[in-house]
Each structure stands twice: as structure tokens, then as C-alpha cells.
Amino acid sequence: MGELSGRVALVTGAGRGQGRAHAVALADASADVVAVDICRDVASIHYPMSTENDLAETVxxxxxxxxxxxxxxxxxxxxxxMEAAAARAIAELGGLDIAIANAGICGFNPMTELRRDQWDDMLAINLTGVFNTFRAVVPHMVERGAGRLVATSSGAGKSGLPNLAHYSATKWGVIGFVKSVALELAQTGITANVVCPATVDTPMVHNAPLYSIFAPDVAEPDRETVRPMYAAMNPMRVPWIDPEDVTHAVMFLVSDKARYISGETIEISAAGSAQR
Ligand SMILES: NC(=O)c1ccc[n+]([C@@H]2O[C@H](COP(=O)([O-])OP(=O)(O)OC[C@H]3O[C@@H](n4cnc5c(N)ncnc54)[C@H](O)[C@@H]3O)[C@@H](O)[C@H]2O)c1
Structure with a gap:
């Protein structure tokens, strides 16, 4: 019997990457899991999203x-x-105890070149998506007098980043949103927290168009080309952290040990947080 035995968790963006790592760890701790993913591409984003096969693999x-x-x-x-997903979890798995709003996209352009569709998709997915996820699950959690909410922000939610103004705006927004929710729910038995990862080893940061931003003079930059450039972005000089490094923080926040931690942001930043 794991620590989360009898609990049900909903994870968005669970088709791969951090969402999948969270789903697997939750299951290892004996929670049942509702894994949500878009499973189709987003037109304004330059790398592919998860597929139905990816989501089936998580399941x-x-x-x-x-x-x-x-x-x-x-x-x-x-x-x-999202409301239908929450309703299905409650009907088929008996309730909802944990929600991880992890789904997100990342694009880049200098602000003066950002297109309106890039801005709109970014806000709709990275910020409104967190609202939709929590809005769908919280009434049920309030009724039960218990719940754990975790949203994924970023180091970009703690600082500005060139070419990522729209992304950074959503990630700051997630923190403001979750802190406010934590206060609203402080007397309900529900906690709401945020994780802010550094660069994570997922397709979001491993794709040719992003490599070309970091290495504009290299004809076909690959993972090894950008390794030193990515490593330069944090004081520990690690090019990227593993999805599981973020999962460990998430698992703490959803555990009983974190019952009095709410409105918190945990940075998995390889010491980047020390510079802010
Ligand atoms: N990779 C990084 O360096 C990094 C760093 C800090 C924060 N983050 C954040 O971590 C979270 C997870 O990203 P990741 O690194 O695992 O990247 P990823 O691209 O591997 O995973 C994101 C998942 O979200 C899904 N998704 C995208 N739009 C969706 C939508 N509208 N509805 C449902 N699902 C959708 C994708 O299909 C994909 O499975 C994101 O919020 C991201 O912004 C990532």
C-alpha cells in the first residue's frame, strides 16, 4: 500500500514528459490516475504535441x-x-483528490514579432487551461473537505526572458492565480501550490527550431550542440533536469506531509532561484 492509496489524481499534459512522470509516480504511490492530453498539434507551436499512442502508453x-x-x-x-473529465473521474474512480495542472506549450518570438495567434494560444493553454482544470475539480474537493492542487509554472514565472514574453506572462499568471486560490481555499482542507522547473529534458526544449535560436550559426544543431548553452542557463551548469526531478517536488506537495504548505512555489531551478 503506497502513501496515496485510495486517492484519485487527474494530470493534464500526461501524454509524455513531466505529466507522464507525475502520472507514473502517483500510481507507484498507489493512486488511480486520470491522464488528460490534447493528443493533437497546436497550429502556432513549432514542435509536435503528444499523440493518442503517447497517452495510451502513459495509461x-x-x-x-x-x-x-x-x-x-x-x-x-x-x-x-475539463468538467466532463472531472465528472468521469468521479463517476468511474469514485472521486478526485489530486489535480496536477501541468499541460503547457512554449513558443518564441521577440515581442515586436509575436503574432496574435501565438499570444492567444499561449494564454489560453498555459493560463486559462490551469483555471479550467482547477475550476472543474475544486467544487467536488470542497464538498469532500480535502484536495491537493499543483500547477506547473517555470523559472520564466519568476523572471523575464527574451523571446518568451508571452510564455513568461502566463507562468507569472499561474503563480498569481494559484496563490489567490490557496487563500480562497485555506479553510477547506485543500492546498494549492506551484512548481517552477528549470529546463527539463522533454520535447518542449528539444526541437530543431529552438536549437537554431541557441545556435544560429550551426547548420543543423542537435542536442549536443545546445548542451553547453542550456547548461549556461543555471548556476549548477546542468543542461537540463529530468522530468522526475520535478515529480519529486510534486509528490511532496500532494502528500500528507505537506498539509500546511499552500500558496507556495517550489523552484527546481539548479540554483537559478538564488539569483532572483
Ligand atoms: N521543458 C521545460 O524546460 C520546462 C521548464 C519549465 C516549465 N515547463 C512546463 O512544464 C509543463 C510540462 O511540459 P513538458 O516539459 O513536459 O513538455 P511536453 O511538451 O513534453 O509536455 C506537454 C504536454 O502537454 C500537452 N498539451 C499541450 N497543450 C495541451 C492542451 N491544450 N490540452 C491538453 N494537453 C496539452 C502536450 O500534448 C504534451 O503532452 C508545461 O506547463 C511547461 O510549460 C517546462
Whole structure:
């Protein structure tokens, strides 16, 4: 029996990357998991999103831990779809105890070249998506008098970053939103917290267009080309952290040990937070 035995967790962006790592760890701690992902590309974003196969693989990994899993293809921009996902979790798995609003996208352009569709998609997914996710689950948690909410911001939610004004705006927004929610829910038994990762080893930062921003003079930059450039972005000089490094912080925040931690931001920043 794991620490989260009897609990049900909903994770958005669970098709791969950090979302998948969270889903697997939650299952390893004996929680049942609802894994949500868009499973189709976003037109304004230069790298592919997860596929139906990716989401099915996450479901399989959860089931391998002996837990129940439901994979749901849904877009966090769609409030009705998020409410339907929460309702399904409650109907089929008996309740909802944990929600991890992790789904997100990243694009880049100098502010003066940012297109309106890039801005709109970024806000709709990275910020409104967190609202839609928490809005869908909180009434049920309030009724039960317990719950754990965690949203994924970023180091970009603690500082500005050139070419990422729209991304950074959403990640600052997530922190303001979650801190406010933590206060509103302070007497309900529900905690709300944020994780702020440094660069994480996922497709979001491993794609050719982003490599070319870091190495404009290299014809076909690859993972090894950008390794030193990515490493220069944090004081520990690690090029990227593993999704599981973020998962450890998430697992603490959803555990009983963190019952009096709410409105907090935990930075998994390889010492970047010390410079802010
Ligand atoms: N990778 C990094 O360096 C990094 C650093 C700091 C913060 N983050 C944040 O971490 C979170 C997870 O990103 P990741 O690194 O695992 O990247 P990723 O691209 O591997 O995973 C993101 C997942 O979200 C899904 N998704 C995107 N839009 C969605 C939507 N509208 N509805 C539902 N699902 C959607 C994608 O299909 C994908 O499975 C994001 O919020 C991201 O902004 C990432």
C-alpha cells in the first residue's frame, strides 16, 4: 500500500514528459490516475504535441503499477471537456483528490514579432487551461473537505526572458492565480501550490527550431550542440533536469506531509532561484 492509496489524481499534459512522470509516480504511490492530453498539434507551436499512442502508453505505465487509469483526450482550453473529465473521474474512480495542472506549450518570438495567434494560444493553454482544470475539480474537493492542487509554472514565472514574453506572462499568471486560490481555499482542507522547473529534458526544449535560436550559426544543431548553452542557463551548469526531478517536488506537495504548505512555489531551478 503506497502513501496515496485510495486517492484519485487527474494530470493534464500526461501524454509524455513531466505529466507522464507525475502520472507514473502517483500510481507507484498507489493512486488511480486520470491522464488528460490534447493528443493533437497546436497550429502556432513549432514542435509536435503528444499523440493518442503517447497517452495510451502513459495509461499502460500506470496500469503496470497495478492502478486504475483512464486516458482522456481533451484540450485544457475547453472548460466543458475539463468538467466532463472531472465528472468521469468521479463517476468511474469514485472521486478526485489530486489535480496536477501541468499541460503547457512554449513558443518564441521577440515581442515586436509575436503574432496574435501565438499570444492567444499561449494564454489560453498555459493560463486559462490551469483555471479550467482547477475550476472543474475544486467544487467536488470542497464538498469532500480535502484536495491537493499543483500547477506547473517555470523559472520564466519568476523572471523575464527574451523571446518568451508571452510564455513568461502566463507562468507569472499561474503563480498569481494559484496563490489567490490557496487563500480562497485555506479553510477547506485543500492546498494549492506551484512548481517552477528549470529546463527539463522533454520535447518542449528539444526541437530543431529552438536549437537554431541557441545556435544560429550551426547548420543543423542537435542536442549536443545546445548542451553547453542550456547548461549556461543555471548556476549548477546542468543542461537540463529530468522530468522526475520535478515529480519529486510534486509528490511532496500532494502528500500528507505537506498539509500546511499552500500558496507556495517550489523552484527546481539548479540554483537559478538564488539569483532572483
Ligand atoms: N521543458 C521545460 O524546460 C520546462 C521548464 C519549465 C516549465 N515547463 C512546463 O512544464 C509543463 C510540462 O511540459 P513538458 O516539459 O513536459 O513538455 P511536453 O511538451 O513534453 O509536455 C506537454 C504536454 O502537454 C500537452 N498539451 C499541450 N497543450 C495541451 C492542451 N491544450 N490540452 C491538453 N494537453 C496539452 C502536450 O500534448 C504534451 O503532452 C508545461 O506547463 C511547461 O510549460 C517546462
Amino acid at each position: 499502460q505505465l500506470v496500469e503496470k503499477s497495478g492502478r486504475r487509469a483512464i486516458g482522456i483526450t481533451a484540450d485544457v482550453r475547453d472548460s466543458a471537456a
